[in-house]
Amino acid sequence: MQLARYKKLSLAVMLSMGSGAPAMADVTYEGEAGTLSVGGDVELNINAYNEHEGGSSLFRTQSGERLGRDDRFNQDGRILIDINGDRQTSRHYARFKLQPLWNTSGDTGVDDAWFAVGSHTGSELKVGRFEAFDLFPLGQDVFVQYSGSTSNSLYSDGQSYVYQAREGRGRGDSGQIALSHRFGDTMYTEVATLFGDRSDLFDGDTYHGYDIEDDSKSAAIVRPVIAWTPESWTFAVGMEANLVNDSVIDERGEDIGDRTGYGARVSYGHEGLDFNLNFAHMEAHEESNSTVGVNTVWNNVGVGYIYAENDIDDVKPGASMKDITPAGVNKSSTLYSSYRFANVLGINQFDTYVGAYYSEVDHDNGATETDRYGARVRLKYLF
Template identity: 25%
Template sequence: MKFTPFRVPRLVSCVSLALVAMAGIPSIAVATPSLTLDANIELDTDAVKASSSKSSYDQGGRLEVNFMAEHRMGDHFVRGKGTGLLKTDGKTATDDMWLMFGSDQWDIQAGRFEAVNLFPLGKDTVIMHAGDGSARVYEANLVRGRVSDGGQFAFHANPSDQIRFELATAYGQGDKSRAFTGVRPSVTFVGQGFTLTAGYEHQKFDDAQTTHKANGVGVTAGFTLGDAQVNLSAAHLRDRSQPSTVKVNSYGANLTLGGFGAGIIHSTTALSQAADPDVTTAYAAYTLPLFDIQNASVTFAGSTSRADNVASDKTVHALRLRFNYTF
């Protein structure tokens, strides 16, 4: 079910302007409103085999409901979005909930959202890494958004069709002793058939267990290759949250062609007092329409991963069957 944008009835606008005129008050421009509502159901059925444990089987999913509203007045706008999730385990959650205001040249965004993606994964229906977390993968997303607590602010500037700037921040995380707990500037260049984005992030806040302190950079290039979309990404992290600094270098490459997508990720974690863990994960997915019904699909996906210099889960293999219906 989808409501297309609607406009204030002409009669109401005329009556409003007439009342203003009769009252001797200067006329005020009427903002043009729009409201959009959509929803979708996603259901995943998984089978996972890790080398250090028995095979596991699970099913999960959610109903996602999206509300989007916007008012425009001349060159300026106010826009809001809310996304609610009803999950199969009985829990509820919020994905996006934000307010944005500004113009086509600049805007300010506040609430819960995701900043620009510095490590796009393409068709990532299922990706499960080996190593049980000791072989880390860094996707330049510590300050990207949808934080577990606190909030976010972001400033966007679009000086031209080819260049976009973003300054994303995290606000009030952890023990609330800091205002801005993360900062993430980035710049995007859009060329003929390709896009290049680079960014830096800094995170620092305290919680009950530790002091989070890390710096990272990420760069990604997306381009078309025939009918395919290709992404190449690299990211570097210096994590000083532990007594000794941990460095992570991650690289990703993926391709999407119609309903098919595949990718590979390689990451190395540099430790000062132990052998350096590394992990390589390959994944693929293919989506088909379900009975040729509009907005209904089934996706077959899998990933395989191997890690070295780790204590457990040296290999992890996963399969996922996903049904999706948008209405």
């Protein structure tokens, strides 16, 4: 009987998606076995921005070479299907989420894919692919080009790293486990873990000019967080650390996977006003990184500012300045803004966002100050 009901639900969903039915937040089916819902969104971007020629170092001008620029105009985005299941008993529950997505580039992938079990007293165990607690929220982040994904391809030689306490937050390629507990309505604790090959954290083949070895072993990143949410406020602190020695090594045999970071945030949200103040700091091999961010969203207008410092102790002697960030302190300042046009053309849950950013980077070791900037129009439709 239950199988027949779920088959009827699948047919109804396919018909509604293919017949031009009015937009819906989701389609939900409730049966004796639990609840199953299907929804999703379309997110398409039209971009105009500049980047440095060939992805080369921001700091090439230190060696006397003129820094080239490439102007980029492109379109990207994806369609995401959000599938959720929920089953309840008098004391416990089981839930799952699956979010397959199709990119306009032709690639396919998945955002979240997890299973969770918990109790109504507040404890939960989650296994799969997901994002843990956000220690550095960016607000209405429409376009800030350097930010990368949650955990992969974040650090790149030749760039100014903006650490945001997200190296162990999740959505890695090898899965993760998180244990959390809620104490009433105001206190939340979480210990998230991230396993597997973490060499993909480095967007490239080098770190400080040294080649990264291919024979990396599995890392084990632990990320505890505690958050207090009295009424409209949120106060949270956390850290992330790799517990495995030599998980990623360079050509010298140095343990460049030894990275420990800390994060803290203060947030406020009430009656259309959202505000975040964030801080993050990381100690890595021959490098430390500190970042402060502040942002707010009010009446569909978003504004944010991020300041970051990278202090690099040493780089490979004789390494090409075209490819690396020189030793010393480099500083970046990024200002970004956005505006949301809600329910465009009178279509419910079809929004258009306009966003832009400007980022300026300077180095205390003689490199000429440089900048990056861009703008984006985002079409967002929830169904």
